[in-house]
């Protein structure tokens with residue numbers, strides 16, 4: 727059984743402060759020349775994919791873009807997800823650290839890249855749950871699919 731929900735905490739009101747802390751941690755990791763096991767840095771074409779989804783489709787500012795941590799696939803389910811405890815996930819959007827964990831499935835449009843970022847977009851649009859129930863414009867409204875179509879149109 728797959729789940730693509732996300733974690734949030736009481737810290738959601740302090741996102742900008744946590745984003746700074748996250749940046750410092752990322753910079754420290756880069757200086758150390760290592761990364762946590764199972765987490766990869768940016769994929770080729772990611773800057774382009776982020777612009778297509780976050781700026782051109784969701785009309786958000788690049789300065790508010792969550793960081794994306796790519797997780798390996800094949801850990802669970804039919805081989806397209808990653809294990810999060812007992813749950814197999816395609817993505818996990820952490821509103822508290824403003825970080826998306828997403829399983830890489832061969833391209834940005836085949837991964838839950840747009841889906842996960844749309845949870846963050848929903849949060850920025852005023853939904854404090856980040857559309858936890860998939861009931862808003864991202865999912866019922868199809869905005870996440872529009873972003874995936876735009877990615878495919880650009881070969882991403």
Ligand SMILES: [Zn+2]
Pocket residue numbers: 730731841845860
């Ligand atoms: Zn979701």
